[in-house]
Amino acid sequence: MNLINDINCSWINDLNKRANINVLSTDKSSDWLIIGAGYTGLSAARKLSELHPSQKIILVDAQLAGEGASGRNSGYLVDTTLNDGFTSNKELSNYKKKTDIYKLGIDTVKKFIKEHQVNCDWNETGKYFASSRDEDQEKLTNFSNTLSKLGFEHNLLNKEELSKKLGTSFYNLALYTKGGILLHPGKLVRAMIDTLSDNVELIEQSQLLEWEKDDDSINCKFRNNKIITKKIIFCTNGFLKSLGIKKNYNFPLTLTASMTRPLTDSEFKSIGEPKEWGVLPVRPMGATIRMTNDKRILIRNTAEVHSPFKMSKSDLDKRSLTQKLGIKKRFPSLPDDILESSWSGIVSRTRNSSQIFDKIDNNVFAAGCYNGSGIGVGTLFGEQIAIKASNESTKEINIIESRDKPTWLPPQPFLNLGIHTRLVYEKFRAKLDV
Numbered sequence: 001m002n003l004i005n006d007i008n009c010s011w012i013n014d015l016n017k018r019a020n021i022n023v024l025s026t027d028k029s030s031d032w033l034i035i036g037a038g039y040t041g042l043s044a045a046r047k048l049s050e051l052h053p054s055q056k057i058i059l060v061d062a063q064l065a066g067e068g069a070s071g072r073n074s075g076y077l078v079d080t081t082l083n084d085g086f087t088s089n090k091e092l093s094n095y096k097k098k099t100d101i102y103k104l105g106i107d108t109v110k111k112f113i114k115e116h117q118v119n120c121d122w123n124e125t126g127k128y129f130a131s132s133r134d135e136d137q138e139k140l141t142n143f144s145n146t147l148s149k150l151g152f153e154h155n156l157l158n159k160e161e162l163s164k165k166l167g168t169s170f171y172n173l174a175l176y177t178k179g180g181i182l183l184h185p186g187k188l189v190r191a192m193i194d195t196l197s198d199n200v201e202l203i204e205q206s207q208l209l210e211w212e213k214d215d216d217s218i219n220c221k222f223r224n225n226k227i228i229t230k231k232i233i234f235c236t237n238g239f240l241k242s243l244g245i246k247k248n249y250n251f252p253l254t255l256t257a258s259m260t261r262p263l264t265d266s267e268f269k270s271i272g273e274p275k276e277w278g279v280l281p282v283r284p285m286g287a288t289i290r291m292t293n294d295k296r297i298l299i300r301n302t303a304e305v306h307s308p309f310k311m312s313k314s315d316l317d318k319r320s321l322t323q324k325l326g327i328k329k330r331f332p333s334l335p336d337d338i339l340e341s342s343w344s345g346i347v348s349r350t351r352n353s354s355q356i357f358d359k360i361d362n363n364v365f366a367a368g369c370y371n372g373s374g375i376g377v378g379t380l381f382g383e384q385i386a387i388k389a390s391n392e393s394t395k396e397i398n399i400i401e402s403r404d405k406p407t408w409l410p411p412q413p414f415l416n417l418g419i420h421t422r423l424v425y426e427k428f429r430a431k432l433d434v
């Protein structure tokens, strides 16, 4: 099935259109082939080009590079996440391993940005885990205890304090963590494309259809041509499963999001002129909502089992309506017609929220499955899988490999049924916060 993204994502529309797109039009061979040009694949390519300046490296994407989830996410570069479960000591130590990986992810993005002087609207503003329901106090108190044990600076806020900070009186309580960055995901991934070195050949709009490994090479079939490569790294995240990679350990979820136009000065004044902020939900299926530095509001409040290859316009319109209502109930004074764009994107999940970072076979590697936190972790895993595939080791690889590994998933149709039931249950529990 062809992978086709909807084209109305404000983050991507903010960027200049790219020219001279190179599509696969002859058979090729390479030392290295990377499939998928999001944060993971672009970082893998950047690292391989440093490690092997005289080898032939090809990076391929089914669509335009960076225009999958990497260019259309909500832009939270996280140091902590809430919905991971961590009450016993064992869970605490797992949670610490997770935050160690998040920290390495932030450091990797920071280093890239500094080295290449990237402007991606980086704002170390922290983030809120907010809820409109008083019952969530206990969950936030437990989370606060966990963060205290691990030394993360944070504080709890009440309705009045939140309403001043956010410009909406929708939320009753929140936990604010000082760590975590808000950024423009499209600008970040575009910078990764623009700074690719000359020894990486970027091929776009060329979907890998089938691959097969023989003794010393991997044969990759595209629509009209093929690439034969010595080593391959799969960086297709939500599409790992459809390429047969770790297919009993990951599954794709489709998310949709919408963005408003910039608020006018008087609209912005009417909500108290808040500084840029980002709210994550306390319940997994609640809304992620963000006020950008240029006064736009972003909302993401759906996650579902859907074909990862395409969302039809009518399906997207329905989800866009849910997002319009999500904004309206938080900002009733704003006009109804301020949504500028709505889009869908694919993430990859595992059962226990762990990531994939693996040698699949001799000369075959894969990294992905960041369970919605791929800006930092994807950038980190891309670099580190390139190093691992080059038979080198780092302290980062040791930390990544000490994480809990993804657990096995049941086969279809039980898998989709199970996921669907869980999502419906979580949606019910999130209720008003969607």
Ligand SMILES: Cc1cc2nc3c(=O)[nH]c(=O)nc-3n(C[C@H](O)[C@H](O)[C@H](O)COP(=O)(O)OP(=O)(O)OC[C@H]3O[C@@H](n4cnc5c(N)ncnc54)[C@H](O)[C@@H]3O)c2cc1C
Residues within 6 Å of the ligand: 003, 035, 036, 037, 038, 039, 040, 041, 060, 061, 062, 063, 064, 065, 066, 067, 068, 069, 070, 071, 072, 073, 074, 075, 076, 077, 078, 206, 207, 208, 209, 235, 236, 237, 238, 239, 243, 255, 256, 257, 300, 344, 345, 346, 347, 367, 368, 369, 370, 371, 372, 373, 374, 375, 376, 378
């Ligand atoms: C709406 C939304 C909000 C999100 N919010 C956040 C957030 O706030 N913070 C955060 O950290 N993460 C967030 N995420 C998740 C984050 O975007 C991903 O984890 C991250 O982009 C993964 O990067 P990647 O490079 O591994 O995968 P992707 O960016 O998905 O790139 C994979 C690439 O592989 C290509 N591909 C797939 N199949 C093939 C094939 N057969 N042949 C060739 N190419 C192929 C695709 O076209 C795609 O470009 C969000 C995601 C979505 C969709």
